[in-house]
Amino acid sequence: MSEPIPQLISVSNARQPNAIGHHVELRGWLRTRRDSKAGLSFLEMNDGTSLGNIQVIAPNELPNYESVVQRLTAGCSLRVYGTVQESRGQGQATEVVATQVELIGPADPETYPLQKKRHSFEKLREWAHLRPRSNTFGAVARVRNRICRSIHDFFQELGFLYVHTPIITSSDCEGAGELFRVTTLDPANIPLRSDGQVDYSQDFFDRPTFLTVSGQLEGEIFATALGKIYTFGPTFRAENSNTSRHLAEFWMIEPEMAFYELKDNMDLAEAFLKRIVQDVLDDCKEDMHFFNDRIDQTVLATLHNVAESTFHRISYTDAIKILEQSNQKFEYPISWGCDLQAEHERYLTEKEFNAPVVLFDYPKLIKPFYMRVNADNHTVRAMDVLVPRVGEIIGGSQREDRLDVLEARMQEQGLLPENYWWYVDLRRYGSVPHSGFGLGLERVVQFITGMPNIRDVIPFPRTPGNAEF
Numbered sequence: 349m350s351e352p353i354p355q356l357i358s359v360s361n362a363r364q365p366n367a368i369g370h371h372v373e374l375r376g377w378l379r380t381r382r383d384s385k386a387g388l389s390f391l392e393m394n395d396g397t398s399l400g401n402i403q404v405i406a407p408n409e410l411p412n413y414e415s416v417v418q419r420l421t422a423g424c425s426l427r428v429y430g431t432v433q434e435s436r437g438q439g440q441a442t443e444v445v446a447t448q449v450e451l452i453g454p455a456d457p458e459t460y461p462l463q464k465k466r467h468s469f470e471k472l473r474e475w476a477h478l479r480p481r482s483n484t485f486g487a488v489a490r491v492r493n494r495i496c497r498s499i500h501d502f503f504q505e506l507g508f509l510y511v512h513t514p515i516i517t518s519s520d521c522e523g524a525g526e527l528f529r530v531t532t533l534d535p536a537n538i539p540l541r542s543d544g545q546v547d548y549s550q551d552f553f554d555r556p557t558f559l560t561v562s563g564q565l566e567g568e569i570f571a572t573a574l575g576k577i578y579t580f581g582p583t584f585r586a587e588n589s590n591t592s593r594h595l596a597e598f599w600m601i602e603p604e605m606a607f608y609e610l611k612d613n614m615d616l617a618e619a620f621l622k623r624i625v626q627d628v629l630d631d632c633k634e635d636m637h638f639f640n641d642r643i644d645q646t647v648l649a650t651l652h653n654v655a656e657s658t659f660h661r662i663s664y665t666d667a668i669k670i671l672e673q674s675n676q677k678f679e680y681p682i683s684w685g686c687d688l689q690a691e692h693e694r695y696l697t698e699k700e701f702n703a704p705v706v707l708f709d710y711p712k713l714i715k716p717f718y719m720r721v722n723a724d725n726h727t728v729r730a731m732d733v734l735v736p737r738v739g740e741i742i743g744g745s746q747r748e749d750r751l752d753v754l755e756a757r758m759q760e761q762g763l764l765p766e767n768y769w770w771y772v773d774l775r776r777y778g779s780v781p782h783s784g785f786g787l788g789l790e791r792v793v794q795f796i797t798g799m800p801n802i803r804d805v806i807p808f809p810r811t812p813g814n815a816e817f
């Protein structure tokens with residue numbers, strides 16, 4: 349009888365008991381090699397499909413045992429043929445007895461950075477080209493992927509339309525002046541007008557343009573035509589803040605819904621976060637146990653709590669009262685009219701409620717022009733969702749749908765309605781109450797994995813002074 353044709357299989361699948369007895373081909377990278385006195389080598393092999401490795405047993409009868417197998421080093425790539433069998437060792441269901449081991453690409457042990465010892469996350473950032481091969485970053489990449497799938501599933505199942513909003517824009521949605529400029533003008537030779545100002549008529553787009561800070565305004569265009577939409581794309585903010593939760597380039601999910609008022613918006617945000625959390629708990633068990641063991645021992649309990657709890661909803665005004673009465677020493681003192689700092693957000697969600705909190709009805713003075721003004725004329729229909737450790741994870745609002753109020757708000761904030769003529773038109777023609785929010789993808793990944801720094805939950809972080817890779 350001839351040998352069965354080997355079946356190409358992932359490490360993840362080879363680790364399942366139903367692979368036992370199969371003749372397989374594995375492709376991946378070597379994590380470690382251990383030679384036993386009994387004339388065998390144990391190869392821990394990983395291909396990124398799961399946190400756990402497959403253990404390959406290479407017997408010394410292999411023709412290249414001495415010339416190749418015993419010289420394999422961490423990081424090299426290899427192909428293995430063999431048979432999956434029940435493992436006699438602890439901690440794994442299966443192992444593979446090799447009939448053939450091929451070295452594909454060697455990794456010089458003198459210089460390969462990811463040796464067995466553990467490296468700090470700071471150090472690993474310098475090796476962003478190799479860090480996905482480490483346990484932590486492999487697990488982050490898989491969880492991040494699962495979250496993205498969950499995001500699309502959630503909205504698609506509810507009939508939301510996925511819309512692509514532009515990356516290059518001439519409007520500043522947040523009005524916060526944290527924009528990256530996009531230009532083809534030569535910095536060494538900027539054309540000037542007779543009044544000394546930059547002559548943008550010579551620039552590519554015939555006007556100043558920037559990388560988008562949010563797709564919301566364009567999202568509203570589609571929501572007020574197609575009902576329920578969401579965007580999911582990169583967003584850029586030139587905030588010169590070196591914090592553990594800010595990036596200069598991050599991914600944002602922004603649903604926008606016609607006929608939704610603030611309460612509908614909160615309900616959607618809560619269901620959305622719970623769905624993501626539940627999907628990760630269901631489908632990323634091995635990775636999540638790793639995070640819980642190695643990164644943050646509260647992570648699983650927090651996620652179960654989020655999936656099961658009802659989010660607390662309190663007004664900004666009530667939140668300020670709680671903070672003022674808390675007797676807590678804050679670095680930034682707090683009073684009505686101030687924007688909350690991370691420390692205040694965390695106090696509310698970690699200490700006061702020990703659950704996610706939705707704050708709503710913020711002072712109009714600290715919020716952008718597009719948020720709907722309440723009858724009290726002091727607050728706007730804004731909402732932020734706060735979660736333990738991370739603080740603000742979602743920011744959203746019911747939008748101002750009244751033409752006259754919107755124009756007045758723009759003027760108050762020094763914006764010219766003419767520059768936003770198309771946005772204002774949405775209130776002129778068939779205006780409807782509508783709402784939406786923005787969820788920062790990296791903040792969710794950070795929250796779910798427990799990773800302390802946002803730079804370690806995106807493949808290639810962009811922060812002040814860092815844009816290598």
Ligand code: ATP
Pocket residue numbers: 522585587593594595596598600740741742743744786787788789790791
């Ligand atoms: P923060 O107050 O935390 O700086 P923000 O109020 O400026 O955030 P929004 O404009 O409301 O943020 O953006 C919506 C969401 O995008 C936030 O809730 C957050 O999840 C995410 N986000 C905002 N800025 C950043 C950033 N620099 N890096 C990563 N995520 C961000």
Ligand code: MN
Pocket residue numbers: 732740742743744
């Ligand atoms: Mn916000």
